[in-house]
Amino acid sequence: MRRVLSLVVLFAALTGALPTAYAARVGVVLAGSSLVFWQAMTKGIKQAGEDKHIELMMRNPSDGASLGAQPNIQLRMIDYMVQRGAAGILLAPEPLENVATPVSIAVPTVLIDRSSTDYNAISTVSTDNFVAGKKAALSLVPVLRRGAKVAVLRLAPNISSTTERENGFLTVAREEGWDVVVDTYVGYRPRESEGLIARALNTYAGHLDAVFAPAEPIAYGALRVIEARAVGDHPRLVVFDWRPEFLDGLKHGVVYADVVQDPYRMGYLAVETLVGALQGHPPRSKVFVDVVTVTPNNMNDPAIRAVLANYTQ
Numbered sequence: 001m002r003r004v005l006s007l008v009v010l011f012a013a014l015t016g017a018l019p020t021a022y023a024a025r026v027g028v029v030l031a032g033s034s035l036v037f038w039q040a041m042t043k044g045i046k047q048a049g050e051d052k053h054i055e056l057m058m059r060n061p062s063d064g065a066s067l068g069a070q071p072n073i074q075l076r077m078i079d080y081m082v083q084r085g086a087a088g089i090l091l092a093p094e095p096l097e098n099v100a101t102p103v104s105i106a107v108p109t110v111l112i113d114r115s116s117t118d119y120n121a122i123s124t125v126s127t128d129n130f131v132a133g134k135k136a137a138l139s140l141v142p143v144l145r146r147g148a149k150v151a152v153l154r155l156a157p158n159i160s161s162t163t164e165r166e167n168g169f170l171t172v173a174r175e176e177g178w179d180v181v182v183d184t185y186v187g188y189r190p191r192e193s194e195g196l197i198a199r200a201l202n203t204y205a206g207h208l209d210a211v212f213a214p215a216e217p218i219a220y221g222a223l224r225v226i227e228a229r230a231v232g233d234h235p236r237l238v239v240f241d242w243r244p245e246f247l248d249g250l251k252h253g254v255v256y257a258d259v260v261q262d263p264y265r266m267g268y269l270a271v272e273t274l275v276g277a278l279q280g281h282p283p284r285s286k287v288f289v290d291v292v293t294v295t296p297n298n299m300n301d302p303a304i305r306a307v308l309a310n311y312t313q
Contacts (some may be wrong), residue, residue: 013294027081032063044267264310
């Protein structure tokens with residue numbers, strides 16, 4: 001039986017523009033707050049809230065909390081917001097445990113960053129993660145021969161966004177005839193994953209030609225592990241997402257390429273999509289936000305710098 005979250009405060013049917021400033025409250029539940037990715041997304045969400053005259057209620061679990069000690073914490077946060085009159089919910093969904101799915105929330109819900117079959121949602125605003133994973137692999141095609149030794153460091157089996165990236169990368173790897181000699185999960189906590197990454201890469205005794213790290217915490221851990229190796233033993237590291245440390249990695253040749261999402265724009269468009277739905281405009285079921293592939297050769301291009309600026313400004 002589907003779970004329906006209670007709605008205590010009825011909201012007026014919105015048939016046109018919202019009549020006054022802050023006429024609607026929107027609840028926002030992301031999957032964390034400490035990663036640079038979530039911080040940039042929050043900036044986009046807040047800017048859209050100001051521009052659209054929406055009151056935001058934001059409640060974010062600690063990064064990875066829903067996957068560990070606090071399963072289903074997002075459901076409790078959503079319930080809290082709905083009871084306090086949220087007219088809509090913006091959600092970066094974490095997997096649910098022991099809950100009948102799909103969950104139907106009593107107000108319109110837009111998913112951000114990742115798709116999920118655990119919720120009934122009116123739209124998903126995200127990167128096309130499978131395509132982005134392919135782009136990560138395609139950056140290596142000019143420099144890797146058939147039979148090249150490649151490592152894929154996975155995040156977690158139940159996170160759709162990173163799974164799609166990993167699968168996209170592996171699709172190209174198979175087409176190109178690369179030998180994926182390391183393919184393992186290393187987790188989502190940066191401090192813990194660094195040790196797991198070192199152990200995973202060391203399981204292959206030969207020289208690795210390339211490593212793919214599909215998310216910020218893994219990418220940061222992989223960068224630190226590879227930096228500690230002798231220069232002659234550096235594989236080409238392709239990372240995903242952005243941190244200031246990756247700029248130094250690109251400059252010093254440790255990072256070969258970085259596939260960078262635009263979480264600021266993702267956050268802005270998600271609010272825009274939800275507000276439009278509240279005003280009676282049917283949303284698109286999927287809204288994709290483009291990525292850019294940053295390399296040492298293009299990292300100073302204006303278009304690239306504009307995307308990176310969204311992480312810092």
